[in-house]
Amino acid sequence: QVFTFNRVEIRVQPSVKVKNGAPMSIICHADISKNIDFPLKHNFTIFKNGKLVFMTISDKEDAQYEIPVAKSSDTGDYECTVKADGKLGFSSSIYVWVAGMTKPILTADKKEVLEGEVVKLRCELSEEAPPLEFFFRKIKTNSAPKEKRVPEQTQNFSEVEYYVEEGDNILQFDCFAKRQVRSGWESSQHSNKTLVTVKEPFIKPTLITKPSRNVTEGDQIEFECSTVVAEIRDIEIIFQKNRTILNSVRDKKFLKYSTVATQEDSGEYLCKVEQGAVSKTTKLNVFVSELFPKPTLSASMNKLDESKDLNLTCSINGLRRANFSIVRKSSSGDILLKKSRVLAIKVNVNDTGSYTCKAEVKGIVKESKPVRINVYAPVSKPTLSVVNGSPEVVLGKPLQLICHSVMGTPPITFTFYKGNEIKKNVTNDTYATFLDEDIGLNDNGGYKCDARNNHSSGVKTSNILNVTVIVPIKDASLGSVPYGEVEVGSDTAFLCSVKEGSWPIDFKFFKKTDHEVLLHEVREYSDRTIWHKKTMKRKDTGTYYCMASNRASMDVRSRPITISVILAAWQKGVIAAFVLTAMAGAGAVALWWFLRKKKKAKGPSMEMSGSALAPNLTSEKLPRQPSDGNYYSGSGYIEDNENHMKSTDESKGPDLESAEVDYTEVEVSTLDPHR
Numbered sequence: 001q002v003f004t005f006n007r008v009e010i011r012v013q014p015s016v017k018v019k020n021g022a023p024m025s026i027i028c029h030a031d032i033s034k035n036i037d038f039p040l041k042h043n044f045t046i047f048k049n050g051k052l053v054f055m056t057i058s059d060k061e062d063a064q065y066e067i068p069v070a071k072s073s074d075t076g077d078y079e080c081t082v083k084a085d086g087k088l089g090f091s092s093s094i095y096v097w098v099a100g101m102t103k104p105i106l107t108a109d110k111k112e113v114l115e116g117e118v119v120k121l122r123c124e125l126s127e128e129a130p131p132l133e134f135f136f137r138k139i140k141t142n143s144a145p146k147e148k149r150v151p152e153q154t155q156n157f158s159e160v161e162y163y164v165e166e167g168d169n170i171l172q173f174d175c176f177a178k179r180q181v182r183s184g185w186e187s188s189q190h191s192n193k194t195l196v197t198v199k200e201p202f203i204k205p206t207l208i209t210k211p212s213r214n215v216t217e218g219d220q221i222e223f224e225c226s227t228v229v230a231e232i233r234d235i236e237i238i239f240q241k242n243r244t245i246l247n248s249v250r251d252k253k254f255l256k257y258s259t260v261a262t263q264e265d266s267g268e269y270l271c272k273v274e275q276g277a278v279s280k281t282t283k284l285n286v287f288v289s290e291l292f293p294k295p296t297l298s299a300s301m302n303k304l305d306e307s308k309d310l311n312l313t314c315s316i317n318g319l320r321r322a323n324f325s326i327v328r329k330s331s332s333g334d335i336l337l338k339k340s341r342v343l344a345i346k347v348n349v350n351d352t353g354s355y356t357c358k359a360e361v362k363g364i365v366k367e368s369k370p371v372r373i374n375v376y377a378p379v380s381k382p383t384l385s386v387v388n389g390s391p392e393v394v395l396g397k398p399l400q401l402i403c404h405s406v407m408g409t410p411p412i413t414f415t416f417y418k419g420n421e422i423k424k425n426v427t428n429d430t431y432a433t434f435l436d437e438d439i440g441l442n443d444n445g446g447y448k449c450d451a452r453n454n455h456s457s458g459v460k461t462s463n464i465l466n467v468t469v470i471v472p473i474k475d476a477s478l479g480s481v482p483y484g485e486v487e488v489g490s491d492t493a494f495l496c497s498v499k500e501g502s503w504p505i506d507f508k509f510f511k512k513t514d515h516e517v518l519l520h521e522v523r524e525y526s527d528r529t530i531w532h533k534k535t536m537k538r539k540d541t542g543t544y545y546c547m548a549s550n551r552a553s554m555d556v557r558s559r560p561i562t563i564s565v566i567l568a569a570w571q572k573g574v575i576a577a578f579v580l581t582a583m584a585g586a587g588a589v590a591l592w593w594f595l596r597k598k599k600k601a602k603g604p605s606m607e608m609s610g611s612a613l614a615p616n617l618t619s620e621k622l623p624r625q626p627s628d629g630n631y632y633s634g635s636g637y638i639e640d641n642e643n644h645m646k647s648t649d650e651s652k653g654p655d656l657e658s659a660e661v662d663y664t665e666v667e668v669s670t671l672d673p674h675r
Helices: 569-621
Strands: 003-013 017-019 024-034 042-048 051-058 062-067 076-084 087-090 094-099 105-108 112-114 118-124 132-140 146-152 157-163 170-181 184-187 194-199 206-210 214-216 220-226 235-241 244-250 254-260 267-275 278-289 296-299 303-305 309-315 323-328 335-338 342-346 353-361 364-367 371-376 383-386 392-394 399-404 412-418 421-428 431-436 447-452 468-470 474-481 485-487 492-500 505-512 516-524 528-533 542-549 561-566 632-639 644-650
Touching (some): 003 076, 003 094, 024 042, 024 076, 042 062, 051 062, 105 170, 105 194, 118 132, 132 157, 146 157, 206 278, 220 267, 244 254, 296 353, 296 371, 309 323, 309 353, 383 447, 399 412, 421 431, 474 561, 516 528
Parallel strands (some): 112 194, 214 278, 303 371, 485 561
Antiparallel strands (some): 003 024, 024 062, 042 051, 042 076, 076 087, 076 094, 118 157, 132 146, 170 184, 170 194, 206 220, 220 254, 235 244, 235 267, 267 278, 296 309, 309 342, 353 364, 353 371, 383 399, 399 431, 412 447, 474 492, 492 528, 505 542, 542 561
16 A cells, blocks of 8 residues: 655635635645555644644545634635645645624713713624724714724723713714734724713803903902802812912802902903813903003113212103102112102112112002112222242243232223233132243243223232242252272262252252161252261161252152272281281291201201201391291282172192102202292
């Protein structure tokens, strides 16, 4: 029994595009070849968008998945597989589109509501599957529908709430849904329309004025605001002009407000009635005619010197009779100066400020625009100084100056000069500062400043300020005489000098040990100094350096030098003489011992021979010094820096013990004079 899959195919009846609600069949067919006719079981599996939707076992080569009522959710990609006796066949994919959606059903939780309440709606597509997008519409007479969109990913219905606003009398609601398909968006029909009746909790308020909307300044004007309410509890009436609340009442249906009209009372008034979330308003415009114009205040001068005369005059265009008063403004309130049209005073600096005049007619008071009066005291002679107090500056560092006037009405304008050149203008109250960042060697004076204000006395000039420029220390160096090696007990001169720097200069000499030791310090009005150190000792061996500083407050350190204290020449001679004397004594003793031993060995015969030779030997050796013996014990020296002694021993000439012995003659070798 041999078989093979030729192909597996899937098809749709009646077609791949099916109308919503119509029946639909998905057919999976297996084309199989057999060597003989034998029964074969087929496992059919149908998938939609990769998910299993149908499965059956049959001995036929066809399987059919019936959908009696097609819905838009049945739209998708279908494919099938057939498994038989361990072999598996796959079909290609086919896209099925169920066109159209079922009609949704809309319900409302209320059929009758009050303004300010909420209506809850539910739209449902029971035969469709998510994801879906629902659209709710609020339909109002003579206005465009208000629409809300609600996406739903996991359910086939949606709920939404609508707030019932003022003026909503009879409302209609409906809904529809959309689904995204391969070709775009599939939309359902609109649902049934749901009708909701709206009732008013209270009527729109009524706002009136007495005696009328048009009044004149000084007249009494009265406002009345009222409404009709179904339930008076929690009702509130608010009366306001622009954004300012003038009056309000609670749990009442009536409000009154009255005032004496002024020109500022012209404008729009509003009566608002609120209960819960419902609010209704009525607006009314009122016009107040002017009784008289605002007064005008004029001044003889706006800027004047102290002790000068000032005249202030108050007037009203076209009106002579009024109650006038002139006042001065202050932070604590108006200060009444005089109840009159005219004010004449001799001013001082304390009179600087803003002035107005007031006019009263029939109880209506109007105020003029303020007039600014500035009274000036002359500036005093300014003082110019350095900010840090000292009239000197380090070369290359900035110099900050301050110019100050003790007296004078601000604002004061200060002008800084360097020589005859203007460097800066500053306007301030009592002082100003100037920073000079370009300090040179020749900038030793010539600073001054001017001060002036609006007083007629003019400009005041400070004294000239001379500033000393301090040159910092540069390149300190240290030397000594003698240099390098110094004999014990001698004097040493240390010279510390600088390449440049302003005087006086502080010089310090140090010796390096485990810690720095200050040996000598001195202040010099020179670029160098010499320090004489008396009687040098061996412990003075070491490293020395010097440090120089001046008012620039910068310490400059020299390179170190090394001084070695060694023995003096006479000390070396004493040691050498002592060593040579000791060597000569040792040589004489050795010679005496040797000759004595030889004499004993020869006996009587040698004594005669020796006696005969003695005068000859003695006469031969007399010119020689005792130290010219056959043994020479080198030389000794002390190494000054290390404090240790080296010795070298040398024996020159022939060995006396190896000399030949003659029984008739004694022969002594002559020493090499160079040794």
